[in-house]
Amino acid sequence: MESQHDKSSEELSAYLRDSRARLISSLKQEGILRSVLVEEALLNVPREKFIWRDTPESFAYADEPLSLGETGQTISAPHMVVIMLEELELKPDLKVLEIGCGSGYNAALMAYIVSKGIRTKGTNKEALVISVERDERLVEFARHNIESVPELSGVVDVVLGDGSLGYPQASKLEMYDRITVTAGAPRIPFYLKYQLKTGGVLLVPVGGYAFQTLVKLQKSKSKGGKPEFEERKLMECMFVPLVGMDAHKS
Numbered sequence: 001m002e003s004q005h006d007k008s009s010e011e012l013s014a015y016l017r018d019s020r021a022r023l024i025s026s027l028k029q030e031g032i033l034r035s036v037l038v039e040e041a042l043l044n045v046p047r048e049k050f051i052w053r054d055t056p057e058s059f060a061y062a063d064e065p066l067s068l069g070e071t072g073q074t075i076s077a078p079h080m081v082v083i084m085l086e087e088l089e090l091k092p093d094l095k096v097l098e099i100g101c102g103s104g105y106n107a108a109l110m111a112y113i114v115s116k117g118i119r120t121k122g123t124n125k126e127a128l129v130i131s132v133e134r135d136e137r138l139v140e141f142a143r144h145n146i147e148s149v150p151e152l153s154g155v156v157d158v159v160l161g162d163g164s165l166g167y168p169q170a171s172k173l174e175m176y177d178r179i180t181v182t183a184g185a186p187r188i189p190f191y192l193k194y195q196l197k198t199g200g201v202l203l204v205p206v207g208g209y210a211f212q213t214l215v216k217l218q219k220s221k222s223k224g225g226k227p228e229f230e231e232r233k234l235m236e237c238m239f240v241p242l243v244g245m246d247a248h249k250s
């Protein structure tokens with residue numbers, strides 16, 4: 001016989017499935033969600049596993065930022081996450097750096113996309129996504145959340161530190177095909193431009209503590225071999241501040 005507990009958890013799962021489907025369809029209608037790879041990631045990474053313990057699970061697919069409790073940080077609203085994922089032009093096998101792991105939700109979505117080749121070909125997994133977080137509590141939280149998605153095992157490395165200097169800190173080696181900063185920076189962090197590979201994309205909200213402009217940089221090389229950046233301002237946005245050595249001071 002079905003217990004009341006089973007019934008309510010089944011009802012909750014059905015509610016979550018429906019609300020996720022509604023969110024995906026409205027993001028598509030608004031022209032925000034455009035690519036199949038991003039849609040597959042949204043369908044396979046359960047946002048309800050990434051919310052703070054005092055947030056009701058039923059809020060998981062509201063198109064709103066959700067608070068990460070006493071850490072004072074937030075998971076970005078799904079439309080903002082999707083805008084950034086589409087602008088990043090992610091593809092299987094790319095190496096990605098995220099600054100500002102928070103709940104780990106965006107890192108998990110990116111990991112789902114870039115590890116597609118690994119899932120289908122079954123080749124050895126490596127950490128394709130590195131996500132840096134300065135708050136130790138969130139490093140723990142994000143690791144735990146990402147572990148709840150079995151397909152992502154070994155694909156994401158969540159590291160504690162100040163990502164405003166890149167990862168490894170202050171390295172000038174070109175390492176990443178994509179870099180995304182999910183906190184508002186006062187300027188484009190210096191080392192991130194070095195760590196981006198030629199042909200790569202860097203996304204970063206640049207501006208003040210509360211309001212920023214989302215900036216997209218594409219790196220190329222001049223005939224003489226010097227790095228060149230094409231810079232585009234995409235939209236106004238609101239992120240929590242990036243705090244660190246090459247960022248806001250607190």
Ligand code: SAH
Nearest residue numbers: 075100102103106133134163182242243244
């Ligand atoms: N991408 C996250 C949301 C990011 S909120 C998600 O999907 O949930 C921004 C995060 O950036 C916060 O967790 C904050 O602690 C972190 N942060 C701020 N400055 C940082 C820095 N210099 N290095 C690493 N993380 C930073």
